[in-house]
Amino acid sequence: MSEPVTVFALxxxxxxxxxxxxxxxxxxxxxxxxxxxxxxxxxxxxMLFGAFSxxxxxxxxxxxxLGLAGAAVTGAVIAGIHALATVNFRANQxxxxxAVNLLAVGGTVFLAQVxxxxxxxxxxxxxxxxxxxxxFLPLTYLAFVTVVLATVLAYYTVPGLxxxxxxxxxxxxxxxxxxxxxxxxxxxxxxxxxxGLGGAYLPYFxxxxxxxxxxxxxxxxxxxxxxxxxxxxxxxxxxxxxxFADALQETLQGRGGLPPQVFQAIPYxxxxxxxxxxxxxxxxxxxxxxxxxxx
Amino acid sequence: MSRSRVVVAVLVAVLGTAAxxxxxxxxxxxxxxxxxxxxxxxxxGLVLSVGGLGDKSFNDSAYEGLKRAEKELGIExxxxxxxxxxxxxxYLRQYAVQxxxxxxxVGFLMKDALGQVSAEFPDSRFAIxxxxxxxxxxASLVFSEHEGSFLVGAIAGLKTKTGIIGFxxxxxxxxxxxxxxxxxxxxxxxxxxxxxxxxxxxSGPEAFHDPVKGKSLALSQFNRGADIIFxxxxxxxxxxxxxxxxxxxxxxxxxxxxxxxxxxxxxTSMVKRVDVAVFEIxxxxxxxxxxxxxxxxxxxxxxxxxxLDEHNEGLLPEDVIARVESIKRDIIAGKIKVTDYTAAR
Numbered sequence: 186m187s188e189p190v191t192v193f194a195l196x197x198x199x200x201x202x203x204x205x206x207x208x209x210x211x212x213x214x215x216x217x218x219x220x221x222x223x224x225x226x227x228x229x230x231x232m233l234f235g236a237f238s239x240x241x242x243x244x245x246x247x248x249x250x251l252g253l254a255g256a257a258v259t260g261a262v263i264a265g266i267h268a269l270a271t272v273n274f275r276a277n278q279x280x281x282x283x284a285v286n287l288l289a290v291g292g293t294v295f296l297a298q299v300x301x302x303x304x305x306x307x308x309x310x311x312x313x314x315x316x317x318x319x320x321f322l323p324l325t326y327l328a329f330v331t332v333v334l335a336t337v338l339a340y341y342t343v344p345g346l347x348x349x350x351x352x353x354x355x356x357x358x359x360x361x362x363x364x365x366x367x368x369x370x371x372x373x374x375x376x377x378x379x380x381g382l383g384g385a386y387l388p389y390f391x392x393x394x395x396x397x398x399x400x401x402x403x404x405x406x407x408x409x410x411x412x413x414x415x416x417x418x419x420x421x422x423x424x425x426x427x428x429f430a431d432a433l434q435e436t437l438q439g440r441g442g443l444p445p446q447v448f449q450a451i452p453y454x455x456x457x458x459x460x461x462x463x464x465x466x467x468x469x470x471x472x473x474x475x476x477x478x479x480x
Numbered sequence: 481m482s483r484s485r486v487v488v489a490v491l492v493a494v495l496g497t498a499a500x501x502x503x504x505x506x507x508x509x510x511x512x513x514x515x516x517x518x519x520x521x522x523x524x525g526l527v528l529s530v531g532g533l534g535d536k537s538f539n540d541s542a543y544e545g546l547k548r549a550e551k552e553l554g555i556e557x558x559x560x561x562x563x564x565x566x567x568x569x570x571y572l573r574q575y576a577v578q579x580x581x582x583x584x585x586v587g588f589l590m591k592d593a594l595g596q597v598s599a600e601f602p603d604s605r606f607a608i609x610x611x612x613x614x615x616x617x618x619a620s621l622v623f624s625e626h627e628g629s630f631l632v633g634a635i636a637g638l639k640t641k642t643g644i645i646g647f648x649x650x651x652x653x654x655x656x657x658x659x660x661x662x663x664x665x666x667x668x669x670x671x672x673x674x675x676x677x678x679x680x681x682x683s684g685p686e687a688f689h690d691p692v693k694g695k696s697l698a699l700s701q702f703n704r705g706a707d708i709i710f711x712x713x714x715x716x717x718x719x720x721x722x723x724x725x726x727x728x729x730x731x732x733x734x735x736x737x738x739x740x741x742x743x744x745x746x747x748t749s750m751v752k753r754v755d756v757a758v759f760e761i762x763x764x765x766x767x768x769x770x771x772x773x774x775x776x777x778x779x780x781x782x783x784x785x786x787x788l789d790e791h792n793e794g795l796l797p798e799d800v801i802a803r804v805e806s807i808k809r810d811i812i813a814g815k816i817k818v819t820d821y822t823a824a825r
Contacts (some may be wrong), residue, residue, distance in 0.1 A: 192703065196700065196703035196704075200696055200699065203696065294532075301534065305531070305533055305561065306534040306691075308718060308741070387692050390692060391691035391692045391694065392695070392719065392721075392722035393715065393718040396531065396532060397686065398689065398692060400690055432696070432700075435679065436704075438679040438697070439677050446652070446683060
């Protein structure tokens with residue numbers, strides 16, 4: 186290692202935080218959906234839609250803040266489809282989530298070609314970008330604020346209690362006058378908004394949109410949620426850990442004359458070790474994945 | 481419950497259409513002249529590599545060659561963008577079945593698929609970029625990337641202030657190592673003892689369209705003291721260029737001339753004239769003198785090189801250009817031997 190240890194540590198820390206932002210957003214989104222009892226493996230697709238619409242609105246309107254709003258709205262709409270299928274029509278939640286992911290891969294490429302004249306990847310101009318607030322984008326701070334808000338909302342307010350009740354024992358919640366379907370619908374839409382924002386971070390950070398640019402981040406966010414025991418703070422910690430592992434492999438790559446694959450494997454090895462050895466037993470929300478029908 | 485089945489069926493149908501709509505659209509647009517198939521015109525089918533149009537690099541360059549042939553040779557061009565590698569063969573076969581006069585596979589990833597299809601259609605003519613398919617009806621268009629990379633490596637070696645430069649590759653495969661090795665040798669040739677950092681975005685084709693990874697790898701190398709990074713990574717490289725802008729440092733473009741993407745921050749580009757190769761092979765077909773076998777595009781025919789234009793004018797001083805030009809002459813004359821990573825294996 187040629188650079189001073191402080192430089193190494195600081196740049197590694199900054200990289201870990203940058204890497205964790207989309208995961209923090211998406212796993213917090215997943216928290217709402219799954220805590221209400223709806224499995225959301227469509228997070229990946231919602232992120233990809235968010236990345237696409239965030240980029241395309243920013244480019245067309247030359248305003249990244251509008252793009253951000255576009256990403257949130259698109260995420261909400263896609264999540265609305267997922268909610269409609271799973272909550273209202275009681276479709277299998279896994280199948281519906283897979284459908285969302287497939288729709289995102291094909292749909293964003295198709296729409297990119299429509300909006301950007303046949304191109305599947307495109308760049309954002311300087312005017313289409315978010316400003317830097319210190320070392321990070323505004324979204325970075327927003328991600329961690331969101332975790333705090335989600336925790337307060339879910340654990341210290343009445344709607345939060347209802348949300349969790351719906352995911353644990355919908356019948357009991359129903360007898361107490363909670364509208365189960367409405368609560369679940371709202372929770373899934375909230376997850377789409379957050380996943381959309383997490384996705385939008387990707388083009389704003391990298392300066393361009395590319396086909397399927399989420400490349401599995403939605404699934405990692407889901408893993409972070411489970412790893413964090415379905416709690417926003419736990420999920421955030423897990424996201425930071427995954428971000429750190431990825432940043433570590435990028436910083437270490439090419440050192441010591443070792444092949445890059447040795448370092449590229451770090452995040453996966455770390456995940457297996459953490460899941461198998463560290464966190465112990467996790468208990469998912471009792472009604473997760475189960476449809477609720479009133480009698 | 482039957483209502484839910486209907487909903488699922490409708491959803492699946494809608495999604496299916498959307499997923500496949502992506503590729504069909506490209507084909508329709510690709511039929512440029514739009515006056516329907518004309519039997520007297522030469523028809524060429526171009527199958528693009530993963531990443532597709534808009535990478536401002538490899539695929540866009542191939543497409544440019546096709547466009548130029550349409551304009552200058554009056555041929556009719558069609559192109560397809562497979563969603564994933566598994567679809568490559570389908571596209572190649574489809575164009576062969578349609579009786580195209582030439583089917584061009586863009587990228588080494590299609591090597592096996594084209595080997596299969598070209599054997600099935602011995603009377604059709606094919607071409608492939610960046611790979612060698614040993615069939616009499618296939619023209620293999622390859623480039624001396626190691627020589628072009630040597631030149632930009634020399635430029636980086638002459639321009640670096642920190643004595644540390646970087647390389648970021650897309651997918652970790654021999655072809656990309658060919659860029660890296662040439663680049664490293666060029667830098668060491670002008671500046672012995674220079675430190676070259678190297679990283680790859682991944683081990684699968686998606687490593688060619690991950691600008692997020694490109695940018696974070698680049699930030700990591702810049703933080704370690706590198707002041708110039710050469711990227712050979714498709715649209716992943718767009719993230720590298722963005723990192724150079726953010727840090728106020730330099731990137732080196734690849735395949736197409738990418739100097740314009742961030743004027744003042746793209747030192748030069750290792751241009752690989754995929755467009756020329758595509759155009760030339762179409763011209764061979766149009767002139768009825770198509771020849772199979774290996775066609776090499778090297779420094780001597782400007783198949784590879786480094787780019788100079790108004791966007792990097794102030795970045796390269798006269799003496800740097802003079803030195804690089806003399807190195808170029810020495811490589812062509814065989815006085816400097818550059819390791820070809822793909823040949824060494």
